[in-house]
Amino acid sequence: VKVDMYMNLEGEQKDPVIFSTSFDSKVMTRPDTDSENWTPKMMAVEPTDKQANSKTRRQEMMREAGRGIESAKSYVVDVRVHVPGESESETVLTLAWSESNVENKGRLLGFWRVEMPRSNADYEVCIGSQIMVSPETLLSYDEKMDQKPKMDFNVDIRYGKNCGKGERIDMNGKISQSPRLKELVGATSIIKDCVEDMKRGNKILRTCQKAVVLSMLLDEVDISMEVPSDALIALYSQGLFSLSEIDNLDVSLDVSNPKNAGKKK
Numbered sequence: 001v002k003v004d005m006y007m008n009l010e011g012e013q014k015d016p017v018i019f020s021t022s023f024d025s026k027v028m029t030r031p032d033t034d035s036e037n038w039t040p041k042m043m044a045v046e047p048t049d050k051q052a053n054s055k056t057r058r059q060e061m062m063r064e065a066g067r068g069i070e071s072a073k074s075y076v077v078d079v080r081v082h083v084p085g086e087s088e089s090e091t092v093l094t095l096a097w098s099e100s101n102v103e104n105k106g107r108l109l110g111f112w113r114v115e116m117p118r119s120n121a122d123y124e125v126c127i128g129s130q131i132m133v134s135p136e137t138l139l140s141y142d143e144k145m146d147q148k149p150k151m152d153f154n155v156d157i158r159y160g161k162n163c164g165k166g167e168r169i170d171m172n173g174k175i176s177q178s179p180r181l182k183e184l185v186g187a188t189s190i191i192k193d194c195v196e197d198m199k200r201g202n203k204i205l206r207t208c209q210k211a212v213v214l215s216m217l218l219d220e221v222d223i224s225m226e227v228p229s230d231a232l233i234a235l236y237s238q239g240l241f242s243l244s245e246i247d248n249l250d251v252s253l254d255v256s257n258p259k260n261a262g263k264k265k
Contacts, residue, residue, distance in 0.1 A: 015084035022078040024058055028066035028098070038068025038105065041172070042130035044156040046164035047111055050124075052080040052092050061096035061109045064128075071102040090115040104133035111163075126163035129155040141194045141211040142203060149216045151175040169232070173223040181219045190214055 003021050031037070045064050049056040058076045066072035076096040083089045094111045110127035131153040153173050160166020177185075185191060194211035202208070227233050 017084070018080070018082040020053060020080045022053065022058065023076070024062070024078075025073060025075045026059075026062050026066070028063070028069070028072040028074055032063055032067055033070055033072055035068060035070065041154050042107060042128040042156060044126040044128035044158045044163065045109060046126055046158070046162075047094075050092070050111075050113055052082075052090065053078065057094055057111065058096070061094060061111070062098075065096040065098040065107045065109055067107075069098055069100050069103055069105045069107070072098045072100045072105075074098045086118065088116065088118055090117075104136050106131050122161050123159075124161065124163040124166070125157065125159045127155070127157050129153065141191075141208045141215065142198055149177050149218060151218060167228045168226070169228070170226040171223060172225075173221065175218045176220045176222070177216075177218050178220045181217060185214055185217060188214065 045061070047054070047057040047060060049060075051057075058078055062074035062076050065076075066074040074096060075098070076094065079091075079093040081089075081091040083091075090113075092111070092113045095109070097108045098106055100106070107130040108127070109129075110125070112125040114121075114123045116122070131151060133149075133151045135147045135149065151174065153175075155169075155171040157169040157171075158164065158166050159169075190207060191211050191214065194205075194208040197203070197205050197207055225236060227236060
């Protein structure tokens with residue numbers, strides 16, 4: 001699906017502002033969706049084609065979004081805005097993501113490019129992120145009793161005149177269930193009723209289905225980041241520190257500025 005809009009503005013500007021957007025989706029197939037193609041960390045991907053309305057870029061980003069995710073379906077939105085005149089600029093934004101009804105995995109990719117020819121100013125941002133929830137599938141509460149639910153995620157951001165050679169922000173995180181929450185959940189009437197149902201051989205009744213959902217609640221966030229400047233460290237520290245003010249949420253923050261932060265890896 002592609003939509004183009006042209007806006008003629010009043011004043012000295014003679015050429016129209018151009019806005020166009022495209023949307024596409026794709027059901028991924030093997031070998032792209034094979035589990036061995038899933039990686040522990042998602043890296044930002046620099047598109048091979050950075051021009052506006054690039055079908056190649058859209059296909060690349062959809063393929064990367066669904067890589068290693070069984071029965072994945074990928075989506076992409078591509079936007080172009082061209083502003084003529086003395087402050088001429090060309091902006092391109094592409095977002096691709098995936099979802100699956102089989103696995104609790106997903107990815108989000110982004111590409112943003114701004115060109116201002118008259119001032120010779122170009123800027124790019126490439127983003128890659130992924131998330132995985134485990135355990136992936138639970139049919140009954142007794143399968144959950146020995147499991148430790150968690151959500152692993154990472155975000156990789158590259159930015160600069162060329163995102164493939166620019167600065168880097170790397171974030172890795174895990175959201176898990178604290179022992180305190182596990183104890184509180186285990187003491188609820190839903191869990192107790194489910195345990196009684198299981199003793200009678202009823203593992204898939206509605207009560208135990210609710211127990212499975214309840215037992216997957218998460219409350220502990222652990223985030224580590226690599227950022228290229230002290231200013232960004234202070235900014236992200238303040239933002240993440242504010243999470244600690246939320247009731248029943250334990251936040252462990254580890255922000256560092258290693259020597260190789262900001263460099264392409």
